[in-house]
Amino acid sequence: VVHCSMSNNKTKIRILIDHSKQCDLSNTNEYRSFHRRLQSIYKVEIDKECELNADRLHNISLVILSAANKEFDSHEVRSLCNYVDNGGNLLIFGAEKTEKNGNTPKHKHLNRLLSKFGMQLNHDSLIRMVYSNSYFHPKEAMIEDCVVNDAMNEYVLNSTHYQRQQHMHKHNRAHGSNKQYDIDMRMDNTRNQCIVYPFGCTIGVLSEQHVTPLISSKEFCFPKQQTLCALYEKCASMQHAHDAHHPNMGKSGSVIVYGAVQS
DSSP states (O other): OHHHHSOSOGGGOEEEEEOTTTOOOTTOHHHHHHHHHHHTTSEEEEESSOOOOHHHHTTOSEEEEEOOOSOOOHHHHHHHHHHHHTTOEEEEEOOOOOTTTOOHHHHHHHHHHHGGGTEEEOSOOOEEOSOOSSOOSTTEEEEESOBOOHHHHHHHHHOHHHHHHHHHHHHHHHTTOOOOOSOOOOBOTTOOBEEEEESOOOEEESOOTTEEEEEEOOSSEESTTOEEEEEEEEEOOGGGTTOTTOTTTTOEEEEEEESOTTO
16 A cells, blocks of 8 residues: 555655554564554654544544444544545554453444445454464464456566565574564465465455455365455545645545454
8 A cells, every 4th residue: 555555755655553442562573663664754643542534634644543442423424424535545454353351342333434435344354274384373364366356466477575574584494583464475386375374364355346355265274265455545535636735635545454463
């Protein structure tokens, strides 16, 4: 979302990580690492109290939401929908549902918003059905050849960052490094992509209009052939056509949903 839908001038990109819905991810190392990586490149703001209204979202390039323990009120849902309609970007993370933590309330709050974009977080857990010698827990689902969108597949294969990840992956394995969940994509001899999808849920596509599946669970995980990452993309409103300096002028609004916050 950040790379494709926003300005190439990274110093002008403002990212809002919203924790106002009692998002407790302080013990999730992967999420903290993700935040630090963003902070090293872009201007990142963490909000624990402010309402998500038009004023708060002004000049924000990307809003990141996850694990909501409080409900989005109708005004916030409307503001976020308008934000996307006018060229804003959302990145939303889900998590598995288990008997222990029961993420039904968290999914319910996020799904109230996601339903506006034709998607939902399903109340399930993705489980690997084949043995992996690198990831021992069955919910640490390593999925090969998982990218189902041609444009994303081409971008990943040509990405310089992706090439660096391959080098790091080989180095870590050669030196017996601990496993990493860093959406650890690698390239094998058949040029297939592989991700580790830990403790995540699947994603339901409620409407095919404007929604594109990006990553699938394929055949070796249960549930089979389910969407794990999806993109909603819609052309920007003409509301700002008169304002050549608006940050989202001429851009497409987008929502990316990924069902594993620990990635």
